[in-house]
Amino acid sequence: MYDVLIRGGTVIDGTGSPGLRQDVAIKDGKIAALANNVRDTATTTIDAGGQIVAPGFIDTHSHSDLMLLANPALEEKVRQGVTTEILGQDGLGLAPVYSDTAKAMLQEHLAxxxxxxxxxxxxxxFASYLKCYQHRGTILNVAALVSHGALRIAAMGMEDRPATKVELAEMKRLLDEALATGAPGLSTGLIYPPCNYATHEELVELARVVASHGGAFVVHVRNEADTLLESLQEMVDLARASGVHLHISHLKTIGKKNWGKVDAALTLLETAQQEGLVVTADQYPYLAGSTALAACLPPWAPAGGPQAMLARLRSPEERARIKAAFRETIPNWQNRGETEGWENVIVASLGSGNPAVIGKSIAQLAAERGADPVDVIMDIILAEENRATMVCFQNCEENLVKVMQKPWVMVCTDGILGAGKPHPRLYGTFPRVLGRYVREQGALTLEEAIRKMTALPAASFGLTDRGVLKEGLAADVVVFEPAVVLDRATYAEPQAWPEGISHVLVNGELVLAEGMPTGALPGRVLAGKRSMIQQGGEPDASSGSRS
Known part of the structure; x- marks a missing residue:
């Protein structure tokens, strides 16, 4: 007798192969049988007639790190069919923290x-941090990258300078220790302090440690706008020097004047693949991005940590210096007033929840206040003590689809949890791809879209028993209606659940049944093994099914 039997659905197994009418039997958290008309009975039977049965989706870029610890039953991802999140992104992870000073600095920095x-x-x-998820329980599986920001804070605080040899050695030691626990790689966010203070040489040294463990170097590049190509080239050079698997976070072109660079960017990365370097990327299916409002400031403004930044914003002299920076050319800095335009930078969430500000553009607020847009930004950051996020409209549909269609590009949410009007990607990413880009536009086949959400990320991050529906592998499963599935979250009303996802199982247990959460917390902390991506960036379709 099985625990769960999913009958009558079309199984799309994650490898890219065409779907087959099969039953899926689950026992003890594993796929026990895949066959036509499984004859045995089960404790729970799901009628999947007219629906797709696929591996659970893997969100390759998640920011649920703290919220999952506060609320292990978070629904936002499982309602999309996500069964695994990869945390610790953009160098903004939670460990290691060996001193009270580092802990306080990291807490304040991440807030x-x-x-x-x-x-x-x-x-x-890092190991004791991962145990917190296991002890609390989670609604879905988590894997966590080592955070460059946490390493730098542990070794040298938030200082805006190159690391000394001693400090770099300490970062490498901590990184090696964390990777040995099963972290699938290292992340860095080269627009965020303190990661953006690192030299190329520091990054290469850390990448060599990652390569020695067979992990991925996951990077938000220094600039996705005016110097996008130079920023990507820096990372290709790093991969060549270190031999590491390079993974580009949320690959895109920012700003209308830079949209024409997409072909050159893709060619640059594919040339590296042809050279034998391992290069992958992910993407969210939206034209707007989202991050902290403080990311608008010049790179030196946050040096020393949030309190030092807030002190600068209180100083008339420093405010004048910050405003002057927007009229200058600063290497690798993305001046959002120029690249996106202040009319396209929208306040998304605030610590205070102030409805008079949330949902309005910086340009609109500046007009209402009769103030300079940069003053508005600084005033909001001050008033909210840096607890402010934004949504920025920056990409174009043609480029989004062009990137999406590359076989080495995965799907991610990059979603930031928060009150107010958070980016809708937190609620709608995966159904949006399946509904808008597969069913409505035909930009991807259903099989290819599912591969990008399952087998490809599992192989990339060494999740050897996930990502493919095959006997003996973990029973992370999503059941959805292909004719119905669609996102409903919008920028105006982002907190709306998607449609068409009927059932989600994590390690063989239902966490979503008939579209409703069950309250189960069967998630596990996953250890990444060596990346199974072949040279040239193409996944080995069979590798995702190795155990």
Whole structure:
């Protein structure tokens, strides 16, 4: 007798192969049988007639780190069919933190983007941090990258300078220790302090440690706008020097004047693949991005941490210096007033929840206040003590689809949890791809879209027992209606659940049944093994099914 039997659906197994009419039997958290008309009975039977049965989706770029500890039953991802999240992105992870000073600095640093939920920071090492998820239980599986930001803070705080040899050695030691626990790689966010203070040489040294463990170097590049090509070239050079698997976070072109660079960007990365370098990327299916409002400021403004930044914003002299920076050319800095335009930068969430500000553009607020847009930004950051996020409209549909269609590009949410009007990608990413880009536009086949959400990320991050429906592998499964599935979240009303996802199982347990959460917390902390992506960036379709 099986635990769960999913009958009558079309199984799309994640490898890119055409779907087959099969039953899926599950026992003890594993796929026990895949066959026509499985004859045995089960404790729970799901009628999947007219629906697709696929591996659970893997969100390759998630910011649920703190919120999952505060609320292990978070629904936002499983309602999309997500069964695994990869945390620790953009260099904004939670460990290691071996001193009270580093812990306080990291907490304050992350609050501007990830918030300050009621979480007891009772960990120090990376391993003890991961155990917190396991002890609390989670609604879905998590894997966590080592965070460059946490390493730098542990070694040298938030200082805006190159690391000394001693400090770099300490970062490498901590990184090696964390990777040995099963972290699938390292992340860095080269627009965020303190990661953006790192030299290329520091990044290469860290990448060599990652390569020695067979992990991925996951990077938000220094600039996705005016110097996009130079920023990508820096990372290709890093991959060549270190031999690391390079993964570009949320690949895109920012700003109308830069949209024409997409072909050159893709050619640059594919040339590296042809050279034998391992290069992959991910993408969210929206034209707007989202991050902390403080990311609008010049790179030196946050040096020393949030309190030092807020002190600068209180100083008339420093405010004048910051405003002057917007009239200058600063290497690798994305001046959002020029690249996006202040009419396209929208306040998404605030610590205070102020409805008079949330949902309005910086240009609109500047007009209402009769103030300079940069003054408006600084005033909001000050008033909210840096607890402010934004949504920025920056990409174009043609480029989004062009990137999406590359076989080495995965799907991610990059979603930031928060009150107000958070980016709708937090609620709609995966159904949006399936509904808008597969069913409505035909930009991808259903099989290819599912591969990008399952087998490809599993192989890329060494999740050897996930990503493919095959006997003996973990029973992370999503059941959805292909004719119905669609996102409903919008920029105006982002907190809306998608349609068409009927059932989600994590490790063989239902976390979503008939579209409603069950309350189960069967998620596990996953250890990434060596990346199974072949040279040239193409996944080995069979590798995702190895155990």
């Amino acid at each position: 501007g983007l990830l918030g300050s939920p009621a979480v007891v920071w009772n960990w120090s090492s």
